[in-house]
Amino acid sequence: MNSQAGVDGAASISRVQRKRGRRIQEILTTAAELFGERGYDAVSLDDVAERLDVTKGSLYYYFASKDELAVAAIETLGANWTARLERLADTQGGSACDRLRALIREHMAIAVGEYPAALRLFLAPSTWPDDPRARIKELRRRHDRVFRGIVEEGVAAGEFTVTTVETTLQCMHAAMAQAPLWTAGLDVPECDECLDELTHTLMKLVASPAEN
Amino acid sequence: MNSQAGVDGAASISRVQRKRGRRIQEILTTAAELFGERGYDAVSLDDVAERLDVTKGSLYYYFASKDELAVAAIETLGANWTARLERLADTQGGSACDRLRALIREHMAIAVGEYPAALRLFLAPSTWPDDPRARIKELRRRHDRVFRGIVEEGVAAGEFTVTTVETTLQCMHAAMAQAPLWTAGLDVPECDECLDELTHTLMKLVASPAEN
Amino acid sequence: MNSQAGVDGAASISRVQRKRGRRIQEILTTAAELFGERGYDAVSLDDVAERLDVTKGSLYYYFASKDELAVAAIETLGANWTARLERLADTQGGSACDRLRALIREHMAIAVGEYPAALRLFLAPSTWPDDPRARIKELRRRHDRVFRGIVEEGVAAGEFTVTTVETTLQCMHAAMAQAPLWTAGLDVPECDECLDELTHTLMKLVASPAEN
Amino acid sequence: MNSQAGVDGAASISRVQRKRGRRIQEILTTAAELFGERGYDAVSLDDVAERLDVTKGSLYYYFASKDELAVAAIETLGANWTARLERLADTQGGSACDRLRALIREHMAIAVGEYPAALRLFLAPSTWPDDPRARIKELRRRHDRVFRGIVEEGVAAGEFTVTTVETTLQCMHAAMAQAPLWTAGLDVPECDECLDELTHTLMKLVASPAEN
DNA sequence: GATGAATGAGTTTTCATTCAT
DNA sequence: GATGAATGAAAACTCATTCAT
Numbered sequence: 001m002n003s004q005a006g007v008d009g010a011a012s013i014s015r016v017q018r019k020r021g022r023r024i025q026e027i028l029t030t031a032a033e034l035f036g037e038r039g040y041d042a043v044s045l046d047d048v049a050e051r052l053d054v055t056k057g058s059l060y061y062y063f064a065s066k067d068e069l070a071v072a073a074i075e076t077l078g079a080n081w082t083a084r085l086e087r088l089a090d091t092q093g094g095s096a097c098d099r100l101r102a103l104i105r106e107h108m109a110i111a112v113g114e115y116p117a118a119l120r121l122f123l124a125p126s127t128w129p130d131d132p133r134a135r136i137k138e139l140r141r142r143h144d145r146v147f148r149g150i151v152e153e154g155v156a157a158g159e160f161t162v163t164t165v166e167t168t169l170q171c172m173h174a175a176m177a178q179a180p181l182w183t184a185g186l187d188v189p190e191c192d193e194c195l196d197e198l199t200h201t202l203m204k205l206v207a208s209p210a211e212n
Numbered sequence: 213m214n215s216q217a218g219v220d221g222a223a224s225i226s227r228v229q230r231k232r233g234r235r236i237q238e239i240l241t242t243a244a245e246l247f248g249e250r251g252y253d254a255v256s257l258d259d260v261a262e263r264l265d266v267t268k269g270s271l272y273y274y275f276a277s278k279d280e281l282a283v284a285a286i287e288t289l290g291a292n293w294t295a296r297l298e299r300l301a302d303t304q305g306g307s308a309c310d311r312l313r314a315l316i317r318e319h320m321a322i323a324v325g326e327y328p329a330a331l332r333l334f335l336a337p338s339t340w341p342d343d344p345r346a347r348i349k350e351l352r353r354r355h356d357r358v359f360r361g362i363v364e365e366g367v368a369a370g371e372f373t374v375t376t377v378e379t380t381l382q383c384m385h386a387a388m389a390q391a392p393l394w395t396a397g398l399d400v401p402e403c404d405e406c407l408d409e410l411t412h413t414l415m416k417l418v419a420s421p422a423e424n
Numbered sequence: 425m426n427s428q429a430g431v432d433g434a435a436s437i438s439r440v441q442r443k444r445g446r447r448i449q450e451i452l453t454t455a456a457e458l459f460g461e462r463g464y465d466a467v468s469l470d471d472v473a474e475r476l477d478v479t480k481g482s483l484y485y486y487f488a489s490k491d492e493l494a495v496a497a498i499e500t501l502g503a504n505w506t507a508r509l510e511r512l513a514d515t516q517g518g519s520a521c522d523r524l525r526a527l528i529r530e531h532m533a534i535a536v537g538e539y540p541a542a543l544r545l546f547l548a549p550s551t552w553p554d555d556p557r558a559r560i561k562e563l564r565r566r567h568d569r570v571f572r573g574i575v576e577e578g579v580a581a582g583e584f585t586v587t588t589v590e591t592t593l594q595c596m597h598a599a600m601a602q603a604p605l606w607t608a609g610l611d612v613p614e615c616d617e618c619l620d621e622l623t624h625t626l627m628k629l630v631a632s633p634a635e636n
Numbered sequence: 637m638n639s640q641a642g643v644d645g646a647a648s649i650s651r652v653q654r655k656r657g658r659r660i661q662e663i664l665t666t667a668a669e670l671f672g673e674r675g676y677d678a679v680s681l682d683d684v685a686e687r688l689d690v691t692k693g694s695l696y697y698y699f700a701s702k703d704e705l706a707v708a709a710i711e712t713l714g715a716n717w718t719a720r721l722e723r724l725a726d727t728q729g730g731s732a733c734d735r736l737r738a739l740i741r742e743h744m745a746i747a748v749g750e751y752p753a754a755l756r757l758f759l760a761p762s763t764w765p766d767d768p769r770a771r772i773k774e775l776r777r778r779h780d781r782v783f784r785g786i787v788e789e790g791v792a793a794g795e796f797t798v799t800t801v802e803t804t805l806q807c808m809h810a811a812m813a814q815a816p817l818w819t820a821g822l823d824v825p826e827c828d829e830c831l832d833e834l835t836h837t838l839m840k841l842v843a844s845p846a847e848n
Numbered sequence: 849g850a851t852g853a854a855t856g857a858g859t860t861t862t863c864a865t866t867c868a869t
Numbered sequence: 870g871a872t873g874a875a876t877g878a879a880a881a882c883t884c885a886t887t888c889a890t
Contacts, residue, residue, distance in 0.1 A: 465677030
């Protein structure tokens with residue numbers, strides 16, 4: 001019985017904790033959405049609060065400032081995203097070519113399907129305050145590492161021909177970041193086709209040139 | 213004396229006009245700079261006024277609102293830019309390949325050298341109010357037309373192989389828009405090399421694939 | 425067993441009571457400290473709660489409002505303090521001069537040693553809300569009564585020479601209230617010496633003047 | 637005529653300047669009044685604005701923050717005050733005793749008559765933010781220097797007997813700072829009498845003791 | 849008893865805009 | 870033409886207070 005009580009205590013603590021965690025996730029998701037849609041400056045905490053149907057004050061219960069909220073939102077969004085890309089890169093077999101194609105496709109699929117607005121995070125980081133900006137850069141670097149690994153491999157294996165790994169990755173990321181804009185308003189099959197075309201186009205960046 | 217006075221009057225009016233024009237140009241250049249650096253929201257009219265060393269009130273003498281100033285700034289910047297690209301595309305002979313390469317190179321050179329921050333205008337247009345946003349889109353469309361013309365030509369001539377003209381142009385613009393970010397902080401020769409590499413990389417988007 | 429239980433119940437109630445009392449004392453001490461350090465406005469209930477390592481909500485379990493907490497804090501602090509001064513004044517024999525000197529010394533010793541910040545309560549009462557302010561005034565009056573008694577006695581006995589009992593007491597209190605500020609940062613012997621000097625200086629307020 | 641125009645230009649500039657100066661003085665006076673009456677925390681910029689019959693925004697045209705306004709208010713108030721005390725101390729002849737008495741009387745007269753609420757500046761400085769607090773301390777030090785000079789002189793000349801110059805000055809300032817509180821609500825003759833009594837009482841702090 | 853969550857009113861601060869001169 | 874002054878609406882942030890659990 002005592003031990004039961006102990007378990008009960010622990011359980012209720014963790015239930016509270018879980019509830020808190022869920023609340024925080026709700027807030028972060030909503031915030032990430034809004035920041036993505038309109039950018040940092042154009043989103044007020046009132047906007048975030050209203051979409052969550054709480055008051056501004058409540059947000060300050062969980063986050064000490066707008067910056068902190070933004071950082072946390074970016075962090076969560078990025079953590080999930082990167083993890084999935086890394087898993088994909090690790091588990092997958094096949095040629096560098098197949099793996100890169102899958103990675104590009106997946107990256108855009110996540111962007112378009114789940115974080116339709118996250119591109120703003122990766123573009124124009126200078127409109128963000130210092131702290132969130134630093135997190136965005138870090139996030140970017142982690143995404144980049146996944147792609148860079150495969151590209152370097154492909155080059156080493158003679159599968160890929162690139163001007164420079166650096167510029168190749170830059171162009172690739174720049175284009176992928178815009179995908180959600182280009183697919184905005186399309187229905188699912190159209191969107192899929194668009195992403196396929198984009199993937200195919202981007203693969204040309206590492207293709208070996210024709211002999212003429 | 214009268215005629216003299218008349219001439220004087222006309223002369224001084226046109227001198228005044230010219231001075232006014234110069235003043236406006238100064239304002240627009242500075243505004244474009246700032247909007248490019250930080251984005252629409254993060255720039256206050258006080259910022260613009262301070263960098264010009266005039267008062268906020270004076271800006272309202274020339275422009276009726278922040279929006280109007282933004283529109284005008286984008287317009288001027290774009291007019292000059294597009295004109296140069298169009299001239300380049302028109303006057304130039306040679307293969308589609310050579311002409312596209314030159315166009316890409318010139319576009320980035322103008323961006324990096326003369327409007328170091330202006331490409332931010334193209335990146336996340338949804339942070340702009342409706343009116344300036346419309347102008348940005350129009351500007352984009354005009355730039356796009358120049359590139360599209362050559363790409364279509366190259367495809368028709370069998371020089372280029374693309375997945376889709378549309379996606380090819382999208383990827384190209386996305387990457388070119390980031391050039392100023394990537395070259396920031398480089399000295400002139402480094403920057404030139406970087407742009408050459410980028411150009412070379414982007415040309416792969418239209419290259420015919422190797423036979424294997 | 426029943427009786428045992430009854431005893432237990434009674435015992436545990438009183439144990440609870442005692443615990444409650446102790447809890448309240450902790451809160452009041454901490455609150456008095458903080459209010460003394462920073463004044464009423466600059467102290468938030470979060471500050472109090474944090475220093476006590478409880479939640480704000482808990483404070484409301486014991487006190488209905490910030491005002492009430494402030495009043496109670498002042499009250500407790502004052503009750504003990506006044507009691508000790510009154511006892512000292514009553515039990516002590518000797519000349520009015522000796523007794524006044526001892527009272528001044530003790531008053532400052534309590535202030536400096538036990539309520540290092542509490543004297544700020546007396547300094548600028550108008551920054552406090554009505555209710556706490558009234559208590560502060562009352563507390564002040566009680567302290568004043570103790571001093572006034574001895575001064576009047578000394579004057580009546582011809583031991584003291586004063587311009588006015590009123591102004592003498594005012595100056596005395598004003599100076600004593602600053603003692604904690606002046607001794608802040610001194611070590612014990614230095615502090616003792618400082619208080620001795622202050623006491624000696626203040627005794628001049630009631631001294632008979634030299635004949636010249 | 638030309639020279640006249642030149643003068644006109646200069647004149648209108650200085651007229652504008654003077655007007656601006658006067659506006660700032662109005663604001664500072666009002667702010668000093670309010671801060672004195674209620675303390676830093678209890679005064680909102682809305683309060684200041686309302687008493688001046690302008691909007692909050694206007695205050696920010698002249699001062700960058702509440703702190704800056706507070707600092708400026710203290711500064712102006714203090715500059716005038718100190719200057720008058722220093723002039724009094726310098727120009728005046730007579731014994732140290734007469735001069736100290738005059739200084740005490742004048743200090744309190746200024747406090748009571750012109751800055752009825754300034755005492756809050758000198759008491760409990762810890763309720764102020766860092767920057768204003770530093771200015772207050774500096775102001776205090778300047779006042780102290782004037783008094784210290786005369787007291788040291790009087791001691792050197794054998795006119796004064798003190799326990800310690802330091803404690804004597806501390807007690808003196810502590811008491812003088814309270815004068816406005818004690819005289820609050822008195823009419824002019826009563827107030828004068830009260831200040832005379834206070835002055836007389838405070839002079840006892842430097843008096844030579846009776847021989848017994 | 850105690851806590852975490854939420855609220856709403858109030859405070860500081862920013863800024864596009866207006867206007868008299 | 871140009872400026873200084875003023876405004877008002879909105880944003881970020883704070884905090885005493887309430888309440889369900």
